[in-house]
Amino acid sequence: MAPSEACRRAGDTVLVDEIEREPDLTVHTGGGCGAPPPSTNPRVSKFHAPEIVFGPDSLKEAAHAALRLGARRPFVVTDPGVFEAGWPVELLGHLREAGLAPRLWTDVTPNPKDHEIEAGYHEYVASGCDVVMGLGGGSVIDAAKGVALLASNGGRILDYEGIDRIAHPIPPLIMMPSTSGTGADVSQFCIVTDTERHTKITIMGRALVPDVSVIDPRLLVTMPEWLNAATGLDALTHGIEAFVSLAHGPLTDHHALQAVSLVNEHLAHTMLRPDDRRARQAMAQAALEAGLAFTNAILGATHAMSHQVGGMLDLPHGVVNGVLLPHVVRFNGVTTPERFVPIAQAMGLAGPGVPGDEAVDMVAAAIRKLGDEVGVPAGLGALGVTEADIPRLAVLTLGDACLTTNPRPADVDQVATLFRAAL
Ligand SMILES: NC(=O)c1ccc[n+]([C@@H]2O[C@H](COP(=O)([O-])OP(=O)(O)OC[C@H]3O[C@@H](n4cnc5c(N)ncnc54)[C@H](O)[C@@H]3O)[C@@H](O)[C@H]2O)c1
Numbered sequence: 001m002a003p004s005e006a007c008r009r010a011g012d013t014v015l016v017d018e019i020e021r022e023p024d025l026t027v028h029t030g031g032g033c034g035a036p037p038p039s040t041n042p043r044v045s046k047f048h049a050p051e052i053v054f055g056p057d058s059l060k061e062a063a064h065a066a067l068r069l070g071a072r073r074p075f076v077v078t079d080p081g082v083f084e085a086g087w088p089v090e091l092l093g094h095l096r097e098a099g100l101a102p103r104l105w106t107d108v109t110p111n112p113k114d115h116e117i118e119a120g121y122h123e124y125v126a127s128g129c130d131v132v133m134g135l136g137g138g139s140v141i142d143a144a145k146g147v148a149l150l151a152s153n154g155g156r157i158l159d160y161e162g163i164d165r166i167a168h169p170i171p172p173l174i175m176m177p178s179t180s181g182t183g184a185d186v187s188q189f190c191i192v193t194d195t196e197r198h199t200k201i202t203i204m205g206r207a208l209v210p211d212v213s214v215i216d217p218r219l220l221v222t223m224p225e226w227l228n229a230a231t232g233l234d235a236l237t238h239g240i241e242a243f244v245s246l247a248h249g250p251l252t253d254h255h256a257l258q259a260v261s262l263v264n265e266h267l268a269h270t271m272l273r274p275d276d277r278r279a280r281q282a283m284a285q286a287a288l289e290a291g292l293a294f295t296n297a298i299l300g301a302t303h304a305m306s307h308q309v310g311g312m313l314d315l316p317h318g319v320v321n322g323v324l325l326p327h328v329v330r331f332n333g334v335t336t337p338e339r340f341v342p343i344a345q346a347m348g349l350a351g352p353g354v355p356g357d358e359a360v361d362m363v364a365a366a367i368r369k370l371g372d373e374v375g376v377p378a379g380l381g382a383l384g385v386t387e388a389d390i391p392r393l394a395v396l397t398l399g400d401a402c403l404t405t406n407p408r409p410a411d412v413d414q415v416a417t418l419f420r421a422a423l
């Protein structure tokens, strides 16, 4: 996919060619607590977001949202792990109380596969449902988006890879995230595993932004520890990549920094005290803020590389990001060191006057330290990646849409070097 095509977002006016040509006039070093100063960047910004319902016990609001969207037979997508945790049964109760006739579909696995989504689409059509609801982590939410996309557009899910290839409006979408990381409940992305090529493809478009996101932090307490760590690092990666992205802007910067600050302050605490509701709510907010930032500012090299590793080895997305992120921070810090000063401030590492190169080192070291604290392996080797995999992973990375907005261009040799450093 050509870079300018890859960065053109659904209905957007911002092309990557413009982004690269325009000087960034934003001053990034002020703000005592790491908040960015008002932007003087003249670029036009758009901000996509669903209606958001946030707070403990908000799950029941999902039934009201479904009614408002005209549902009679909502198609509820979830997976066996989330079902086991009990949340779908609670949701079905709320839906039935509201007079609705829900249909439950649970055949989704982590890193959702192309054939699973196509099977879900056939179920949806056969059941005569009208609204799609996703209750689960990023995998369930992406599967639900994929089912809705096929419901009104037909064909094979992999045909929609790329930007804005969805021609017909899709059924209403209501998402209820059960992990604190992916931001898929507010994003315009749908990530699907291509089981033939053993990679993950990105479908992107305004049509995929859900109508309503219902974020109930109670759902987070049943996450296993490794998932809490992985999704928290995913949110941190979203915040940092969105903040330094070529497509960042005044409407995304504060969400990105707020996400970084919240993860930094609360993730390790949720590992030590899993039942601390305040910290869980802060992590739910971190995932939301990070999602609002990256769905509008897009991402960078960490995600472009991580998608290839995740697709090849079916690994937890956030764990792969956590391993790669410090390496990509050092790589990007060479060309945009000043963007890491507010990030270092948001992590409580430095004051506003710190030189950019020092901020880059501090941020990279702090991410690695947080990874150690929450139990993320030090290298990709421990996750099963080998030296022999690197050439293929590097080539695939160059085709990933997320690389287009990375602040430093990377060729295949530089990506391979990054993979080797992270091994
Ligand atoms: N669409 C987007 O914008 C976007 C953004 C980032 C990541 N993603 C995608 O999201 C996926 C990763 O999602 P994830 O990290 O949220 O995990 P996940 O959805 O893959 O879930 C992992 C496992 O945890 C279980 N689980 C989830 N929530 C639980 C809970 N509350 N209690 C008990 N078990 C629970 C699930 O059953 C599953 O077995 C990847 O495929 C990634 O590519 C999508």
Ligand SMILES: [Fe+2]
Pocket: 182, 234, 237, 238, 303, 317, 321
């Ligand atoms: Fe992610």
